[in-house]
Amino acid sequence: MSESDSIRFPRLNDTNYAEWSVxxxxxxxxxxxxxxxxxxxxxxxxxxMAEAHRAAGFATSLAYLY
Structure with a gap:
């Protein structure tokens, strides 16, 4: 990772640690x-998908009856 790719943020200290942690x-x-x-x-x-396959199977079964 080059320097331009790295994320920069201030060093953590007593002032900014709480916000960073949250x-x-x-x-x-x-x-x-x-x-x-x-x-x-x-x-x-x-x-x-399973419901659709069951419905399609049922419809196919009915089609073969007629």
Missing amino acids: RMEAGKEEEVIEKELKIKMSKRSASK
Whole structure:
């Protein structure tokens, strides 16, 4: 990583540590929420896909009856 690519911020001290700490904790919580949301959305998608396949299978079965 070159110097121009690095992120610069002031050295932590008694004055800026509390704000930095809160921001870091908020960032971690945001990552956890995003991860949980992705998991829920993928489970929901899988559930909807299975439901669609069952419905298609049922419709196909009915078509063969007539």
